[in-house]
Amino acid sequence: MKKFVSVLLVMVLALSLSVLPVSAESKGVIKLGGLAPLTGNYAEYGKGFQIGWQMAIDEINAAGGANGYMLEIDVKDTQGDTVVSSTMATAFAEDDEIMAILGDFTSGACKANASIVDRYGIVQLSPTASAPDYAAMSPFCFSIMGRQDGEAPYLATYVLKKYLGVEKVAVIRVDSDWGLACFENFKAQADVEGLEVTEEKYKSDETDFSSIITKVKLSEPDVLVVMDQGAAVSAIFNAADAADWDVKHVALGPGTSEQVVSQLMTPDNIIVTSPFFFDPENEELTKWKEEFTSKAGFEPTVHPACAYDTMYLIKTAIENIGDGEVTRDAIRAGLQELEMQGVTGRIKFEPAGDIQRDYMICGVENGEWVVLKGFDYVNE
Template identity: 55%
Template sequence: MKKTILLLIVVSLVAPMLFAAGQSEAADTNVIKLGVLAPLTGTNAEYGKGFEVGMQMAVDKINAAGGANGKTLELVVRDSKGDQKESSDLARQFADDMSIYAILGDFTSGCSMANAPIVDAAGLVQLSPTASNPNYAGMSPYTFSIMGRQDSEAPFFARYIIQKYLGLNKVGVIYINSDWGASSYSNFKAEADRIGLNIVSAVNYVQDEKDFSSLITKLRAANPEVVLILDQGAVPQIINQIRGTGWNVQLATLGPGTSEQLINLTGKNAEGLVLSTPFFFDEADADLMAWRKEFVSKAGFEPTIHPVCAYDTVYLIKAAIEASGSGEITRQTIRDNLAKVSITGVSGPLKFNEPGDLTREYMICAVENGKYVVKEGFDYAKQ
């Protein structure tokens, strides 16, 4: 009995290894497989789900229209849990599997950066829809991101939203202390110093903070004319807690974009909120509304910019495949073409710069009567 149990344990432990080692590497030449790394479980599960649904929508559409260069696209979705070690293991698995032509993901900058040396050694593209750490894309010729760099949005916010559009001078900033938050703030501050905007107080907090009252008290004591919130997840709570203290200051936020969830969670508190977004679900745009409707029916929740970017990454890969024409398609040709292609995706025009990320243009939105309204379009900065 004891020996049987021992044997069973040994077999169950060794079996998956043998299985993994014995996997056939023969690839169907008419299918191009794309590895997807997404946090399907854990704190960022909602975004991972958005990735999966958004990318699958793109793949279904491309395949229904005859594929890329006549080849069918196929997604191989893996759950990275938002954990760097898991993500790296999966990236290695993709790197070993020669039928995988490119990796789409991961969601967080941390995971994407941890994978950079792996994809670099394997010569495999890792195209992240959302990694926003300014250091990420430059880590390897094979790393790309389409989130848009913070060194363009935050200065835009300082110069055109706060100084020009709102016409205010004294700013209080509350930001999340993450790679994204810190780089947004330092970019915002640099531009504010340049144009003479006065940052009267700046406070920060770490991920998963729930109670912001002490930070709000500190901000209020500095008496700013406008409070800028730099975060994605905690923006609704901060807005509610600011309004909960009876403080009726002008609010602005950089990060969540036009998130429906924000309005659902804040209700009347969000009235008058001003924000920047590279992308907006314009109700007058029938195609965009159809996209949104399809996403909601498949995912069960309203899309933010993240699944839209995820959707666009698939089209970027498609464009990179098609750019090879009748030539052979390899991991290397996908990388070389990806750096060159230029398409207009749902989230706007996409063309990579030298390090492998892109500079987006932004418009100004405000919340009026529980809805986002575009106040100024893409050309506001050019006027």
């Protein structure tokens, strides 16, 4: 029996050694820290991050790594909570083996971590933080989602004023850092455009929107704008439909989310701004989307695509270091200088550490997202 167990152990050991990802040519492993809300209100985005990162790592390592280094990520669950996120960020920052931090999901969590990453001199590259003041908080803070002072004014001018031609706008928004940044930037531009805006806000864990809809309906707006991401967007529009309210639905935040479409009672009534679109004509993108769906069990939004791109940004930054030593600061310098075409488009960091995105107006036709056309200001 002992002999059998010994043979079995040797076989298991041999097998495990044979499947280790480090190849003979590998210079070693570069460890990264991942911050994502794997549980809690933003769990679907956190899971998307995790799968997006791992997809990119699998591809990079299979192709020989980043300048010969294999990549590895340790993803910690931040529960969508800024305090937990900061604790995890500190743990990563204090671990000398971790060379960069990817994440977190919310602007609030990323801003809370800014002073930590600045103090320890480690990059925090967020796929989704879009608060205008986040990246400028430290040279080590980066984000690739685009900034709310770009997207929210775009919504006011191009979607509402020019495309829909409305005058009275009702905004229902999440009461968070992100929601406030969206609304303030939107309102400033809406005032310039002469739009009449009413605002209602709710807590991020809100589920019942019937009374908010009854209240907002009273002001008889031409359009209902929701500023949030995920389930609340569809819940609000469904509550409007349930109240028999025939009004155009516009959302800022969810992008071209398939989940939002699947949750809407009248999906064809929604218009969104988005920096990114899963164009069915684009074979590469469609293949990426199918692979993600098979791994995640749900269709991707722009968020996991951004997460995927952040891993390739790290790879490119490491490659830019060349023969030099891969340090935390070298990765920061590499990121600042690089220019890359990702799944979500061209990425080049501004001096502050975030990027400017170009936005599209997208709508739903027969249950499928489409880029809306038929206006002549698309390149303004």
